[in-house]
Amino acid sequence: MSKFVKIRHKPHLAMIGLIASLMLVGLAAFLVRPAAASGAPVEPLQVDNTTCLYCHGKVGLSHPMPNGESLSLTIDPGHFNESAHSSKACTDCHTDITAFPHPELKAESLREVSLQYYTTCRQCHQEQYDKTLDSVHQKALAGGNTNAAICTDCHNPHTQTPLTDAATGELLPEARVHIPQTCARCHNAIYEQYKASIHGSALIGEGNLDVPTCIDCHGVHNIQNPTTASFRVYSPLLCSKCHTDKAIMEKYGIPTQVLNTYVADFHGTTVTLFEKNSPDQVTNKPVCFDCHGVHSIQRVDDPKYGLTMKENLLAACRRCHPDADANFPSAWMSHYIPSATKYPIVYYVNLFYWIFIPTVIGGMIIYVLSDIARRLIERRKGVRHA
Amino acid sequence: MSKKQSAPVQQPRQYERFHWAQRVAHALLLVSFTTLGLTGLPQKYPATGWAGAMIKFFGGIETTRFIHHVAAGILMLLTIYHILDIGYKLFVRHDRMSMLPALQDLKDGIQAFLYNLGFGKRRPQMGRYTFEEKMEYWALVWGTVIMGISGFMMWNPLATVRLLPGEIIPAAKAAHGGEALLAVLAIIVWHMYGVHLRRFNKSMWTGKMSEEEMLHEHPLELADIKVGLAERRVEPGLLRRRRAIYYPVAGILAAAMLLGVYGFVNGEKTAITTVPPIASAVPIYVPQTPTPIPTSLPTPEITLTWDGGIGALFQAKCGTCHNETTKLGQLSFASYADALLGGKDGAMILPGDASGSPLIQKQQAGGHGGQFSAEELEMAGRWIAAGAPEK
Numbered sequence: 001m002s003k004f005v006k007i008r009h010k011p012h013l014a015m016i017g018l019i020a021s022l023m024l025v026g027l028a029a030f031l032v033r034p035a036a037a038s039g040a041p042v043e044p045l046q047v048d049n050t051t052c053l054y055c056h057g058k059v060g061l062s063h064p065m066p067n068g069e070s071l072s073l074t075i076d077p078g079h080f081n082e083s084a085h086s087s088k089a090c091t092d093c094h095t096d097i098t099a100f101p102h103p104e105l106k107a108e109s110l111r112e113v114s115l116q117y118y119t120t121c122r123q124c125h126q127e128q129y130d131k132t133l134d135s136v137h138q139k140a141l142a143g144g145n146t147n148a149a150i151c152t153d154c155h156n157p158h159t160q161t162p163l164t165d166a167a168t169g170e171l172l173p174e175a176r177v178h179i180p181q182t183c184a185r186c187h188n189a190i191y192e193q194y195k196a197s198i199h200g201s202a203l204i205g206e207g208n209l210d211v212p213t214c215i216d217c218h219g220v221h222n223i224q225n226p227t228t229a230s231f232r233v234y235s236p237l238l239c240s241k242c243h244t245d246k247a248i249m250e251k252y253g254i255p256t257q258v259l260n261t262y263v264a265d266f267h268g269t270t271v272t273l274f275e276k277n278s279p280d281q282v283t284n285k286p287v288c289f290d291c292h293g294v295h296s297i298q299r300v301d302d303p304k305y306g307l308t309m310k311e312n313l314l315a316a317c318r319r320c321h322p323d324a325d326a327n328f329p330s331a332w333m334s335h336y337i338p339s340a341t342k343y344p345i346v347y348y349v350n351l352f353y354w355i356f357i358p359t360v361i362g363g364m365i366i367y368v369l370s371d372i373a374r375r376l377i378e379r380r381k382g383v384r385h386a
Numbered sequence: 387m388s389k390k391q392s393a394p395v396q397q398p399r400q401y402e403r404f405h406w407a408q409r410v411a412h413a414l415l416l417v418s419f420t421t422l423g424l425t426g427l428p429q430k431y432p433a434t435g436w437a438g439a440m441i442k443f444f445g446g447i448e449t450t451r452f453i454h455h456v457a458a459g460i461l462m463l464l465t466i467y468h469i470l471d472i473g474y475k476l477f478v479r480h481d482r483m484s485m486l487p488a489l490q491d492l493k494d495g496i497q498a499f500l501y502n503l504g505f506g507k508r509r510p511q512m513g514r515y516t517f518e519e520k521m522e523y524w525a526l527v528w529g530t531v532i533m534g535i536s537g538f539m540m541w542n543p544l545a546t547v548r549l550l551p552g553e554i555i556p557a558a559k560a561a562h563g564g565e566a567l568l569a570v571l572a573i574i575v576w577h578m579y580g581v582h583l584r585r586f587n588k589s590m591w592t593g594k595m596s597e598e599e600m601l602h603e604h605p606l607e608l609a610d611i612k613v614g615l616a617e618r619r620v621e622p623g624l625l626r627r628r629r630a631i632y633y634p635v636a637g638i639l640a641a642a643m644l645l646g647v648y649g650f651v652n653g654e655k656t657a658i659t660t661v662p663p664i665a666s667a668v669p670i671y672v673p674q675t676p677t678p679i680p681t682s683l684p685t686p687e688i689t690l691t692w693d694g695g696i697g698a699l700f701q702a703k704c705g706t707c708h709n710e711t712t713k714l715g716q717l718s719f720a721s722y723a724d725a726l727l728g729g730k731d732g733a734m735i736l737p738g739d740a741s742g743s744p745l746i747q748k749q750q751a752g753g754h755g756g757q758f759s760a761e762e763l764e765m766a767g768r769w770i771a772a773g774a775p776e777k
Contacts, residue, residue, distance in 0.1 A: 055706045055707075058706065061706065064757055100712070100714075101707070101714060147671060147673070184674060185673060185674050185676075186671055186672070186673050186674075187670060187671070187672065188672040188673065188674045189668040189669050189670075189672040190668055190670070190672075192668075193668060263432065263433055265556075266540075266559070269429065269432040269447075270447055272432055272433065273432050273438065273441055273446075273447040274446075274447065276438045276442075277438060277441060277442045277446055277447070278446055281446070284657070284658065284659070284660065294667075295668075320657045320658050321544065321656060321657050321658075322658065323544050323655075324544060325544070325547065325548060327547040327548070327550075327551060327552045328543070328544065328547050328552055329552060330547075330551060330552030330553055331543055331547060331552035331553070331554075331555035331556065332552075332556075333553075333556055338556070338560075343553050343556065343557075345551075345553050345554065345557040346553060346556045346557045346560050349557045349560040349561050349564065350560050350564065352564070353560070353561070353563075353564025353565070353567070353568065356564075356568065357564065357567060357568045357571065360568060360572065361568070361571045361572065361575055364572065364575045364576050365575055367495075367498075367499055367502075368575060368576070368579045370499055370502035370503055371498075371502050371579070371584065372579075373502065374501065374502040374503075374504075375584070
């Protein structure tokens with residue numbers, strides 16, 4: 001069978017180009033194929049990237065897919081050489097490319113090509129890959145939703161630049177900005193909300209690195225479904241990671257007592273106990289985002305959306321308490337610790353018991369001790385009763 | 387009974403101290419108070435480990451609150467019973483109000499304390515209820531009123547804030563918690579010492595007290611009993627008439643109070659029970675339009691000769707694999723001569739016979755790696771039909 005016939009029977013070939021000489025191509029092809037046929041392990045094709053780029057560096061190189069889409073086969077050498085993978089050989093990932101011509105591509109669509117290929121990332125990124133197995137994306141994929149994100153949807157392997165500092169493992173500043181834009185590829189409506197929020201506008205508009213980017217709340221690789229009951233009851237601890245951090249909050253004049261004042265309230269008490277005792281408890285007791293919003297969080301003193309605007313707070317209350325009247329929102333102390341000026345009734349009730357309990361109980365204890373002492377003395381003296 | 391017959395003389399005289407209904411009420415109070423304390427205090431300190439463990443033991447916070455509410459209901463019913471019972475004693479039997487605090491109680495308390503400190507000759511002599519007992523009783527009354535009012539406010543916050551400022555709800559919560567702590571500590575210190583440690587006073591369970599005990603603890607009452615002053619006899623006819631008035635009044639009162647308790651417990655559906663939607667929810671999956679992938683430049687205007695553009699077209703479309711170096715299938719389009727030479731299967735271009743040329747046939751079949759567009763294929767066909775000229 002001639003090479004020409006081979007290519008005739010395998011019309012869907014992703015072509016790669018030149019080996020140093022035609023003889024080497026022929027030699028490699030003929031050496032490798034019989035070995036594969038006899039069941040021996042296939043040796044990866046030992047070629048350098050310039051060989052592949054001879055063909056794949058050409059702009060517009062593409063391959064028609066059966067569903068009518070066009071698979072771009074062009075790799076921009078400039079981008080690739082700046083990527084995290086610049087030191088890798090093409091064949092490190094494209095392990096099925098063992099010879100020229102390449103094996104037939106058995107995929108109907110561009111999506112199928114990605115789905116067939118992405119597990120190759122495991123070779124080097126096993127830890128991250130294993131984490132993705134626990135993610136909401138992977139569960140959606142397993143449930144048949146092929147739109148669910150896989151490695152290559154977030155990390156184009158041919159252009160992905162390093163996201164973390166090689167020395168510290170910390171996320172690079174530019175990566176924090178890059179992340180929402182990556183998630184936006186599929187979650188654009190959420191991204192638009194985030195971009196307009198107090199957090200998103202600070203990150204994207206000002207490059208502020210104190211504000212959370214997507215992964216600070218959702219995690220990375222093992223991204224969990226944020227609509228579950230357990231995510232909900234855990235969420236106050238997510239927000240409080242930053243909002244109880246004095247070093248961050250002082251810069252913006254935001255009080256750090258938001259968590260303890262929430263936990264001290266009926267709603268927060270309940271949610272905290274659920275989180276401790278039954279993390280999967282379904283509840284409509286509000287968590288931070290029920291009042292403050294999820295991705296659309298605004299300043300509390302925002303003149304339009306802020307919760308310090310009474311009507312906004314009342315609207316938030318009424319989502320669960322439809323019969324609430326205008327007095328009702330002040331039953332929630334708005335994260336204030338009661339003082340003589342803020343929520344004075346509560347403050348003075350607490351003060352009363354601070355004084356009253358020690359006084360009463362202390363008085364009782366003094367009397368009881370005196371009675372014990374007297375009766376011990378009398379018993380020693382042999383006096384039975386007065 | 388046999389004991390009494392065999393030794394009637396040694397049997398100390400017993401005085402009835404508490405009626406069975408009072409003892410049952412006490413037992414119910416004991417159960418409800420303890421339950422309220424055990425299910426309530428962990429709610430006051432939810433962040434602590436012990437509170438978490440206790441609430442878990444009770445079956446979670448919702449169940450804990452349910453138990454707390456049931457116990458509160460029992461306490462409310464007990465309170466109604468107690469009010470009606472007092473009413474009966476005051477209006478029907480015209481009993482002495484022996485539980486009312488008086489100046490004498492303050493004097494007794496001071497005297498007892500001074501005596502304990504060694505400044506007095508003897509303990510105060512007290513009547514049916516000692517100052518310790520009165521203090522405990524009135525503390526319970528005070529506590530029940532505070533807990534009832536603050537409990538109502540927390541149970542029915544919407545109704546409460548129609549009349550009062552919203553701040554009253556957290557204030558009620560603060561009072562409820564403070565009063566609870568006070569009550570539990572008072573029971574532990576005062577009640578435990580007074581009736582369990584100092585001397586185990588069983589009269590609330592047996593209903594009886596011996597003469598010796600009476601002499602030591604309630605000497606004035608004992609004296610009253612001995613001289614027949616303790617119990618006021620009511621003439622049977624008068625008793626009947628008073629009852630005939632009191633029972634209907636008490637019935638109406640009881641119905642009104644029970645209705646009040648029903649309203650307390652069932653008056654308000656404070657919050658919806660279903661989980662609300664997240665207000666800011668937007669569609670989750672909204673993909674962006676992908677950046678277009680760069681395509682090759684459009685085919686330039688060409689004349690139908692190899693040098694006039696056909697050669698360049700072939701090299702662009704076929705040259706990736708079929709060039710002088712790769713020469714896939716021993717076919718190359720690097721030069722006019724190579725193109726006409728063909729590959730392993732012979733000539734691909736048969737000048738003058740477009741439809742018979744394998745190149746055209748292959749491209750027409752479609753799906754080739756270097757696939758011509760329809761326009762390009764048509765051009766190649768016309769070039770071959772025209773004899774595939776080089777120049």
